[in-house]
Amino acid sequence: MKRVINNRKPLILVTNDDGYQAKGIVSLIEAMRELGDVVVFAPELHQSGMSSAISTSQPLRSRIYRQEEGLTAYMCTGTPVDCVKLALNKFMDRKPDLLVSGINHGSNAGISVIYSGTMGAAIEGCIFDVPSFGVSLCEYAHDADFTHACKVALRVAKTILDKGLPKGICLNVNVPQGETKGIKITSQTHGKWVNEYFQSTDGNGRDVFWITGNFENWEEDNENTDEWALANGYAAVVPVRIDMTAHDLIPELKKWEF
């Protein structure tokens, strides 16, 4: 699985879903510059909850907003996945050695991996066979302290640059607030969001529904889950497979008379 970097510095693609101005990506860019040359391709606007969405009816535009030795940073009008696709199809002259998406303002543990634009971007990198991970801090504040999350991101990045990742696998990394006790390899906690809407009215008295809710953890006591790790002060690393096929179920389904 080891990736040969030759004599070149590693080339690292950085993106996110909170937009290019978010503190999380600004912090992540500086951290990744310690490891290699960085290309940023980040959404112009906030793209939280965009999952693996792509722009099918609107064209994309992009422009450079920052350029200096070892760093070229673009913003793009699309979703996180649009950013990764456009960067890799049109703007990068070689495949990056690593893609890092984040640092997200807020957790993407548990079922949130499905809705996360941060993880959408990491999954897209993985589809392109680029070793990829998403990293999220369990704090939503725009001025959150990303010091410890950057340290975790650096450790994960160094490990991946050294060892690579198996084909079709990316990592979902979540970091608790404050100092971390260490890094745990975990599974995606089973559970779902509940009480998901706050019902209100607009200025004309018409019903509107705002998303909200709480995560209902179905595995509270399972020490092998990402939610358990985070609740106990550890960063959680979940290996995510992009082939969603339930291969083990195919023999059983073949017996069904469809």
Added chain:
Amino acid sequence: MKRVINNRKPLILVTNDDGYQAKGIVSLIEAMRELGDVVVFAPELHQSGMSSAISTSQPLRSRIYRQEEGLTAYMCTGTPVDCVKLALNKFMDRKPDLLVSGINHGSNAGISVIYSGTMGAAIEGCIFDVPSFGVSLCEYAHDADFTHACKVALRVAKTILDKGLPKGICLNVNVPQGETKGIKITSQTHGKWVNEYFQSTDGNGRDVFWITGNFENWEEDNENTDEWALANGYAAVVPVRIDMTAHDLIPELKKWEF
């Protein structure tokens, strides 16, 4: 896995990503009415390629556009996943016995399961523990003939109403054009989209990038894949697991020194 329907008619939630006016969902609604009471909760606008995206900064609105014996149909301003969430949180007085999303205008085989709003809705139903499947016809035309796709959807729906589905599993059903030779249980074809952008300019001469591309199949000769089934005249059914954890990789990753 068998789902007890008691003496009630099955309650079926229908949604899609092409919007409530698309011929695919209009055809699907009529097919599903043969099996039970139908509630439709479909996007007001085209939502192709929206994956599992949710609206995080805009409120949702919905209204009934059709109501008659055994059918209540709502349109909603959000994404396919927003539709499913809002229907199940706020508009349905009991959990449906089945969710069907589609019939999509165009294939969602292979890696497209990741980007598909049709499958985003089916995955969301599965998160709510509702037996769910997405169904897509391999033809993009707005006036495509959905006769055979409806027959396949009915067969799959009847089987699921009879047998249920294992927890955490939904189905991705793709149907070729014309008569089908039968239904094959398959895996998600490994491959990716390539040459994904058409570069053009806007009216002011500025660069814009439109999504396009071709699916590059990495398993051309694998008869167990959905793309093989479709190319050979069969409908393809892939069991999709919503837990994306690569459980088999966890012991190996635990040995790495992060």
